[in-house]
Amino acid sequence: MKDLVSIREISKENIESILSTAASFKAVLKRDIKKVPALRGKTVVNLFFEPSTRTKTSFELAEKRLSTDVLNFSVPTSSVVKGETLLDTVRTIESYGVDCIVIRHSSSGVPHFIAKNSHASVVNAGDGTNEHPTQALLDAFSILERKDTLDGLRIAIIGDVHHSRVAKSNIYLFSNYKSEIRLIGPPALIPEFKGYNVSYFNSIEEGIEGADVVMMLRIQSERMTKGFFPSTLEYANLWGLNRQRLKLAKKDAIVMHPGPLNRGVEITSDVADSGQSIILEQVTNGLAVRMAVMYLLGRDNEQ
Amino acid sequence: MRKELLSKKDIDRAVSRIAHEIIEKNRGLENICLVGIQSGGVHLAKRIASKIKEVEGIDLNIGSLDISFYRDDVGIRKQQPVVRSSDITCEVSGMRIILVDDVLFTGRSIRAAMDAIMDFGRPAVIQLVVLIDRGHRELPIRADYVGKNIPTALDENVEVCLAEDCAEEGVYITGSQTEGK
Known part of the structure; x- marks a missing residue:
């Protein structure tokens, strides 16, 4: 698995592997030290073209608990407002040696487009009215x-x-x-x-x-x-x-x-x-599941 | 070619001897937790614990440890193992932790296991039990209790089959390219 852009594109096997790995991460989150060195040295960028607090917080905490370096790129402060195209934004970010791109966009299909055009793993954090x-x-x-x-x-x-x-x-x-x-x-x-x-x-x-x-x-x-x-x-x-x-x-x-x-x-x-x-359990579980997704993608997409 | 190195009986004897050595080395068996490394080490830890119970009548704490999140070969190793659960029920700080694994090879799994244990707390001592020491260490790590030392070639594979997972129990060696010489 290189990317997670759509549930329709992953197998039942992938789903079950994510769910069982998430159970292990949930146990990690109950310890005093909630951080593991699983993805040490990897870099993740959160590319949020749409306002989000909870999903972004959840992803960011999951990334930190996996020991990745986290870059946050939010639209109002970025070069996108200066007229940069999506592909140029992605290429620029990629040049930093990013391993994983977490993307939210108000248009459906944007994560697919980026996944096709990037060596980095792409995680869809919500695209338009399409998928989450x-x-x-x-x-x-x-x-x-x-x-x-x-x-x-x-x-x-x-x-x-x-x-x-x-x-x-x-x-x-x-x-x-x-x-x-x-x-x-x-x-x-x-x-x-x-x-x-x-x-x-x-x-x-x-x-x-x-x-x-x-x-x-x-x-x-x-x-x-x-x-x-x-x-x-x-x-x-x-x-x-x-x-x-x-x-x-x-x-x-x-x-x-x-x-x-x-x-x-x-x-x-x-x-x-x-x-x-x-409802609050869902929030806690979201952290464990996102850790599992990024861990499995990071493991499979090693160049 | 697949060659048997240890039979079921040999494994039993090794486990029994290791149990006695643990008793001898840790007089009183106080504050001890046996931690099996997933997955082979978990079964061995249970066997050692039941042997100790037979001899001394003491129930030891048993835990299991998955080291996936602490490995240093993520992406280097072709086939990544399934992530299993860690279940350390005892308080690690101040405890005498005895790690149990089936095969000691490069030592990298043990390095990962020690890092994982340290994230649970600050143990008083960590000791190591392995059923097979096949050599080729890449880190300064040695076992305190060894079932059997087996010199191997790097391209060989040591397979520990325990009755809990396999039909036929035994330790086997496979896959040398220089075989038949």
Whole structure:
């Protein structure tokens, strides 16, 4: 594996190797000394063309815990505003001898383009409305920890699937397993996934019934260029997760959310802070999973 | 060609002798933790512990250690091993750590294992058990307890098969290009 740009392009074997390696890194993160020399001497650049706090923080900490040297390149302070092309930016960065490029971009496909044009490993940290592979991997890791399996589960994904790269990467990831994926939300925000085994619901009550996993998505107002639903209040009334609706899922169902939360919109505070919520575990697991991804790529892409 | 160097019986005897040597060298067996290096060393550590229990009636702490994140041959070695778990249940600081591995070769794995252990704490002592010492050290490292010294050629391969993982237990040597001379 040289790059991680899309869940669709990696095998089930790759997925499982990432998940089992992540378990070892999670154990490292529980020690007093949370840093290992695994990628000592390697250089990683975080190339974020889109605002991000949590994903960037998570990647940066993962890189530091692997003993890499970290370069942060964020757009408002970079030469991109001076008119440099993407390829020139990448070539310039590559000339520093960078081993891995972590990229987030508002346009889908940019990580693919860079992966094709660079010797460095490329990790997609979210591209437009396309994919967010490390988020899907950390979701799978979190589910596996709680449910001991990724097969035979009923997984309800609720909200703005259309704009959600998280939802898409999860759908692609779970196509490797025998779990049932249910997509729930306003019709305008639920695209069709041809060739994937998913079912579609407009009513949250119907869709959530008997679910083992309830995965909430963030309403992405920044990507809404037209009216997909009347108002946030109406959205909360029709598709928000509250205590009553959660009761329709299995008793031991877990609630997930990729963050940041819009409390009172897609999820009520009492559910987000309840014992069934594993939202903060997802954050911790994200660190372990990203360490695993970068460790495995760094190991395989030695020149 | 695959040649047997040690039979199952020979391995048993070696483990038994090493157990006695550990008892002799660490009188009282206080504050000892046996740490097997993944994966072959883990089985051996368990066997040594049960032998010591037979003789002295003492249950020793046993741990396992994966050294993947501490290796210095990342990218040099063609086939990278699967990352396994580390499970050190005892407090390392102040303990007498006895590392257990199946084959001692260049010494680089042991260097990695010592670095890994140091990240858990500051042990009082680290000792080393190996079932086979095949020579060709690249670092100033030696074992405190050795099952058998076996002189090898660099292009040969020493394979330790334990009943926990293999059908037929034994130590084998394979792959010399100068064989048949």
